[in-house]
Amino acid sequence: MSDASGEVRTTCPYCGVGCGVIATRAADGSVAVRGDPQHPANFGRLCSKGSALAETLDLDGRLLFPxxxxxxxxxxxxxxxxxxxxxxxxxxxxxxxxxxxxxxxxxxxxxxxxxxxxxxxxxxxxxxxxxxxxMSSSVAGHKRAFGTDTVPGSYEDLEAADLIVLVGSNLAWCHPVLYQRILAARAARNGRPRLVVIDPRRTASCDQADQHLAIAPGTDSILFDGLLVHLHRQDCIDLDYVEAHTEGYLAALRAARAHAGSVPDVARACGLPGEAVAEFFAAFARTAKVVTVYSQGVNQSSCGTDKVNAILNCHLASGRIGKPGMGPFSVTGQPxxxxxxxxxxxxxxxxxxxxxxxxxxxxxxxxxxxxxxxxxxxxxxxxxxxxxxxxxxxxxxxxxxxxxxxxxxxxxxxxxxxxxxxxxxxxxxxxxxxxxxxxxxxxxxxxxxxxxxxxxxxxxxxxxxxxxxxxxxxxxxxxxxxxxxxxxxxxxxxxxxxxxxxxxxxxxxxxxxxxxxxxxxxxxxxxxxxxxxxxxxxxxxxxWPQPAGGAGIGRFFAEGGFYTGDNRARFVALGPRAPVYAPDAAYPLVLNTGRVRDHWHTLTRTGKSARLSAHAPEPYAEIHPLDAALFGIVDDALVRVSSRWGEAVVRAKLAREQRPGSVFVPMHWGSPQASRGRIDAVVNPATDPHSGQPESKHTPVRIAPWVPAWHGFVLSREPLALGEGLDYRVQVRGDGLWRYEIAAETPVGDWSAWAHALLADQPGEGWIEFFDAAAGRYRAAAMHDGRLLACVFVAPGPQLPPRDWLAGLFTRDALTVGERASLLAGRPGPGQPDTGRVVCACFRVGVNTLVDAIRRQGLATPEAIGAVLKAGTNCGSCVPELRKLIAETAA
The missing domain is CATH 3.40.50.740 (Rossmann fold)
Structure with missing residues (x-):
C-alpha cells in the first residue's frame, strides 16, 4: 500500500518483532526508511538493523541470473x-x-x-x-501442553506485567524494540515490570535487570521444576483453574519434587547461590502478573522441549496464562x-x-x-x-x-x-x-x-x-x-x-x-x-484468529479451551536430562553460540552496511579471564576453538560478563566474510528428541592460542583479491573502504614485494613504506592525488594500531600534511580528530567522542549523552555500553 507521496508501508525483514517500516523511493532511485508510527508492533521505533535497511539494498554480490x-x-x-x-x-x-x-x-x-x-x-x-x-522446541512444547502450537501472549502483556522473566533471551540485542517497550513501561509505571534475567552470560539485557541468575548451562528445566514445587508449597496454585482446565498436575509435581524438591537442591544443580534462587521464587510467587519471555537459550537444546514445558507448567499451575500481563511468551528469531x-x-x-x-x-x-x-x-x-x-x-x-x-x-x-x-x-x-x-x-x-x-x-x-x-x-x-x-x-x-x-x-x-x-x-x-x-x-x-463472519478470539486460554480431546491443558512430568555431550578432560568448556547486536544471520544483508559492521567487525570468542589465564589466551589475540566435530579461529575477547567454564561465539560469519569463522562447524549435531532442534548452546570445546607467523590488516578503497597464502582472513565493509584482517603461519621473505603484489591494481604515484626488520613490523600506504588508496600494517603479534582513525582517512578528498605524517604511525597526531570504534550504530557515535563528552560536560546518564550526541536515543541497544562507559570514565 503506497500513498501519493510514494511512501510504501511494509514490514522489516529481520527478527520476529515484525516492525512496520515506511520506505520511500526518490526519483534518483535512492531509498529512505523509517519506522511506521501506525504499526502495532513498534509504533515507529526501529532497531539499528531496521534503521540501516536502506544501506543494504545495492546489487553488489547479488545473484541476478540463473x-x-x-x-x-x-x-x-x-x-x-x-x-x-x-x-x-x-x-x-x-x-x-x-x-x-x-x-x-x-x-x-x-x-x-x-x-x-x-x-x-x-x-x-x-x-x-x-x-x-x-523455535521448534517451542512448537513441540506448546503442542504437548496446549494441543496446538498457540502463542497466547501479546506485546501489550509486556507493558501490563508486574514481573518479566527473560529466560535464554538477550532481548536488548536480539529484539531491541520489545526491550525498549519494556523499559518505557518501567519508566511510566515506577519501575514496573520488575525484570529478572536468567542466562549464563551477563548480557546487555541485564543492564536494567532487578536480578540476574547466571545459571549453569542446560539447567533451566531444573530451575522451573523447583519453581513449581515452591508455588505448591506457598499455596500459589490456582486450584480452580487447574481442576477445571488441566490434567496431570500431581504427576508433574511429583516428578519435580524428585529432583528439585528444595531451594538448596535447585541452587546446587543450577550453580546459583541459594538466596538468589529463593529471591526469584518469592518474586514469582507473590506477583500475579508475570510474563516469562523465552527464546533461543531455552529452545536450542537437546532437552529444549522439556525446558519449554517446565515454564508452561508453572504458568498453568498458577493460572497465569491468557490474561492481561501474564503468560509464557516465545519470541521468534526470524521475521x-x-x-x-x-x-x-x-x-x-x-x-x-x-x-x-x-x-x-x-x-x-x-x-x-x-x-x-x-x-x-x-x-x-x-x-x-x-x-x-x-x-x-x-x-x-x-x-x-x-x-x-x-x-x-x-x-x-x-x-x-x-x-x-x-x-x-x-x-x-x-x-x-x-x-x-x-x-x-x-x-x-x-x-x-x-x-x-x-x-x-x-x-x-x-x-x-x-x-x-x-x-x-x-x-x-x-x-x-x-x-x-x-x-x-x-x-x-x-x-x-x-x-x-x-x-x-x-x-x-x-x-x-x-x-x-x-x-x-x-x-x-x-x-x-x-x-x-x-x-x-x-x-x-x-x-489472528480472524474467522469469517465472527469476531476473533482476543486471548487464548484465560478460560481454558485448549485444543486437546477434552479441551484441557496437559502438564508434562519432567525428569532431569543432561545434555547429550558433556565437558570432559579433552573438551572442558561449554560453547554457547548466538547473535551480536547489529548483525543478522550470515551477514548477507547486514554485512553490506558499514555502520552495522563497525560494532563487531570480526568473529570473536567471549572468554572469562580465569579461563583465558588457564589456557594461555590473551585479549585480542587469535584463539582456536575446537570440538570433536570441527574448529574455528576467532578473536579472543576477555569478558567478566561470561560465566567461567563457558565460551560464547557469534554465529554470523561464513567463509566469504571470515575464512575460519564458521562456528557451527564446531557445534555438535545432537537434537531434541521431540522437536529435532539442535543443541546450539552446549557443545564441549577446548580453546588454545592460535599463533601465526604474523598478523596484519589492510584497508583499501577497492575490494581486493587477497589470493593464496593467508590462513586467516576477515572481510569487513567500511565507509568508503574495505577492511581485511589477515594472518598466516608462513613467514614472508620480502614484505615490500608482497605488499606491492597485494595492491597491484591500485593506481598511484605515491608509495610510503616503513620496515623494522628487527621487530618484524612492516607498514605501507598507497597514495594518489593526495588521497589515501590503501594501507597495510603487519606485525608478529596482534598488537596493531586501532583501525578507526585510519579508516576515517578514507573519507578525506586529500590528507593534510599532519595526517600524512601520522599515517604510518597508525594514530592521530595533535589536533587530529579520532572518534574511535563505533558504540552507537544508529548515529555512528564513537567511543572517543563519547568519553570526551562525558569528561568535558560531566554527562552522568545515558539520557544526558543522548541529549548531546543522540547516542542511545533510537533503538537503545547501545545504552548498556553507554552506562558502562560512564562508570569507567568516572573510575
Whole structure:
C-alpha cells in the first residue's frame, strides 16, 4: 500500500518483532526508511538493523541470473533443468529421495506454495525450515501442553506485567524494540515490570535487570521444576483453574519434587547461590502478573522441549496464562517463523496448524485436490542433511537459507551437499557457502522487491510490499516454485496470478472444516479468504484468529479451551536430562553460540552496511579471564576453538560478563566474510528428541592460542583479491573502504614485494613504506592525488594500531600534511580528530567522542549523552555500553 507521496508501508525483514517500516523511493532511485508510527508492533521505533535497511539494498554480490553448472542460462533452461532433475529422481528413487530446505525469510505465500508442492503433489513431507533451528522446541512444547502450537501472549502483556522473566533471551540485542517497550513501561509505571534475567552470560539485557541468575548451562528445566514445587508449597496454585482446565498436575509435581524438591537442591544443580534462587521464587510467587519471555537459550537444546514445558507448567499451575500481563511468551528469531508454522513449514506439520492425523491428511488432500499427499512426518533439518550424506536423499532444493553456515556440524553438511547428485539453491546472494555447493542456482527476489505477508511473534499478520523493481532476472520464490510445479504436470493447482491469490487460498484452508467456536483448530483467518488483489494490497496488520463472519478470539486460554480431546491443558512430568555431550578432560568448556547486536544471520544483508559492521567487525570468542589465564589466551589475540566435530579461529575477547567454564561465539560469519569463522562447524549435531532442534548452546570445546607467523590488516578503497597464502582472513565493509584482517603461519621473505603484489591494481604515484626488520613490523600506504588508496600494517603479534582513525582517512578528498605524517604511525597526531570504534550504530557515535563528552560536560546518564550526541536515543541497544562507559570514565 503506497500513498501519493510514494511512501510504501511494509514490514522489516529481520527478527520476529515484525516492525512496520515506511520506505520511500526518490526519483534518483535512492531509498529512505523509517519506522511506521501506525504499526502495532513498534509504533515507529526501529532497531539499528531496521534503521540501516536502506544501506543494504545495492546489487553488489547479488545473484541476478540463473546458472546451471556454473554457466548463465535463461529461466526456461534453468527451470527445465530443475524439473527434469526432480522428475528423474522421483522416477528412479521415489518421493522420499527429494527434499526442500526452506527459510523463515520466506513470505507466507512462498512458504505455502512450497509446502503444497512437496507434501500434496510430490508426496513427501521432506520439507523443513531453518526455523527448526530457532523455535521448534517451542512448537513441540506448546503442542504437548496446549494441543496446538498457540502463542497466547501479546506485546501489550509486556507493558501490563508486574514481573518479566527473560529466560535464554538477550532481548536488548536480539529484539531491541520489545526491550525498549519494556523499559518505557518501567519508566511510566515506577519501575514496573520488575525484570529478572536468567542466562549464563551477563548480557546487555541485564543492564536494567532487578536480578540476574547466571545459571549453569542446560539447567533451566531444573530451575522451573523447583519453581513449581515452591508455588505448591506457598499455596500459589490456582486450584480452580487447574481442576477445571488441566490434567496431570500431581504427576508433574511429583516428578519435580524428585529432583528439585528444595531451594538448596535447585541452587546446587543450577550453580546459583541459594538466596538468589529463593529471591526469584518469592518474586514469582507473590506477583500475579508475570510474563516469562523465552527464546533461543531455552529452545536450542537437546532437552529444549522439556525446558519449554517446565515454564508452561508453572504458568498453568498458577493460572497465569491468557490474561492481561501474564503468560509464557516465545519470541521468534526470524521475521516469518510464525508464518511458516501456519502453513506447515516444518516437516512434522501440515498446513493451517494441522498434523499427520488421518483426518487432517484427508482434509488437506481434499482441499488441495491433491493427487497424492504425504501421510507421515518428513525428515527434520539435521536428519535431512544426514540423509543427504547417506545417499538416501538424491535431490535437495535449498531456498533462502545458508545451512553450510547455520546448521550444526557444518563441515559435514558441506560434504553432504558436495556428494549429492542434485543440489538446487534459490537465493538473492551469489557468494554464500551453500550457493557454492549448487548445481543449479536460481536468482530470488529479496526484501523491497517482493510482495506477501509475514506473521510476528504475537500472531500479527502484516504485509511486506515491493517498492523496488526486480533486478536482473530475479523472481519471487512463489513464482519459481509454481513454474517448476507446472513443468512437473501440476500447473492447474499452481495457476496463481500473484501472492493475493495464494494468501486467499491459505486463508480458505484455515477455515476449511473448521469451527473456532468449537475449538477445532486455533488458526483461522477465514475472514481473508475472499480478498481480491486490491483488498490484499490494502491489508492492514491484524492478529489472528480472524474467522469469517465472527469476531476473533482476543486471548487464548484465560478460560481454558485448549485444543486437546477434552479441551484441557496437559502438564508434562519432567525428569532431569543432561545434555547429550558433556565437558570432559579433552573438551572442558561449554560453547554457547548466538547473535551480536547489529548483525543478522550470515551477514548477507547486514554485512553490506558499514555502520552495522563497525560494532563487531570480526568473529570473536567471549572468554572469562580465569579461563583465558588457564589456557594461555590473551585479549585480542587469535584463539582456536575446537570440538570433536570441527574448529574455528576467532578473536579472543576477555569478558567478566561470561560465566567461567563457558565460551560464547557469534554465529554470523561464513567463509566469504571470515575464512575460519564458521562456528557451527564446531557445534555438535545432537537434537531434541521431540522437536529435532539442535543443541546450539552446549557443545564441549577446548580453546588454545592460535599463533601465526604474523598478523596484519589492510584497508583499501577497492575490494581486493587477497589470493593464496593467508590462513586467516576477515572481510569487513567500511565507509568508503574495505577492511581485511589477515594472518598466516608462513613467514614472508620480502614484505615490500608482497605488499606491492597485494595492491597491484591500485593506481598511484605515491608509495610510503616503513620496515623494522628487527621487530618484524612492516607498514605501507598507497597514495594518489593526495588521497589515501590503501594501507597495510603487519606485525608478529596482534598488537596493531586501532583501525578507526585510519579508516576515517578514507573519507578525506586529500590528507593534510599532519595526517600524512601520522599515517604510518597508525594514530592521530595533535589536533587530529579520532572518534574511535563505533558504540552507537544508529548515529555512528564513537567511543572517543563519547568519553570526551562525558569528561568535558560531566554527562552522568545515558539520557544526558543522548541529549548531546543522540547516542542511545533510537533503538537503545547501545545504552548498556553507554552506562558502562560512564562508570569507567568516572573510575
Amino acid at each position: 546458472e546451471v553448472g556454473g554457466q548463465r542460462v535463461s529461466w526456461e533452461v534453468a527451470l527445465d533443468a530443475v524439473a527434469t532433475g526432480l522428475r528423474d529422481t522421483l522416477t528412479a528413487h521415489g518421493p522420499e529421495a527429494v527434499a526442500l530446505y526452506v527459510s523463515g525469510q520466506l513470505l507466507t505465500e512462498d512458504y505455502y506454495v512450497a509446502n503444497k508442492l512437496v507434501k500434496g503433489f510430490i508426496g513427501t513431507a521432506n520439507i523443513d525450515t531453518n526455523s527448526r533451528l530457532c 516469518n517463523a510464525m508464518g511458516g508454522r501456519e502453513v506447515g513449514g516444518l516437516a512434522n506439520q501440515l498446513a493451517a496448524h494441522m498434523d499427520f492425523a488421518a483426518d487432517d491428511v484427508a482434509r488437506v488432500q481434499r482441499f488441495w485436490a491433491a493427487p497424492v499427499i504425504a501421510e507421515r512426518p518428513g525428515l527434520k533439518a539435521v536428519d535431512m542433511f544426514r540423509a543427504v550424506a547417506e545417499g538416501r536423499i538424491k535431490a535437495i532444493w535449498v531456498i533462502g537459507t545458508n545451512p553450510v553456515v547455520s546448521l550444526p556440524d557444518a563441515d559435514a553438511v558441506r560434504a553432504a551437499l558436495h556428494a549429492c547428485p542434485l543440489v538446487i539453491v534459490s537465493d538473492a546472494v551469489a557468494d554464500t557457502d551453500t550457493v557454492a555447493c549448487a548445481h543449479i542456482r536460481l536468482p530470488a527476489a529479496t526484501w523491497g522487491e517482493k510482495d506477501g505477508t509475514v506473521t510476528n511473534s504475537e500472531r500479527c499478520i502484516s504485509r511486506q510490499r515491493a517498492f523496488l523493481p526486480l533486478p536482473g532476472a530475479a523472481q519471487p520464490d512463489w513464482w519459481i516454485l509454481c513454474e517448476v510445479a507446472r513443468r512437473l504436470g501440476f500447473g492447474a493447482a499452481f495457476d496463481y496470478a500473484g501472492p493475493a491469490g495464494i494468501f486467499a487460498e491459505h486463508a480458505a484452508l484455515s477455515a476449511f472444516e473448521n469451527d473456532p467456536a468449537g475449538r477445532v483448530r486455533d488458526f483461522d483467518i477465514g475472514a481473508c479468504a475472499g480478498l481480491d488483489a486490491p483488498a490484499y494490497d490494502a491489508l492492514t496488520p491484524f492478529r
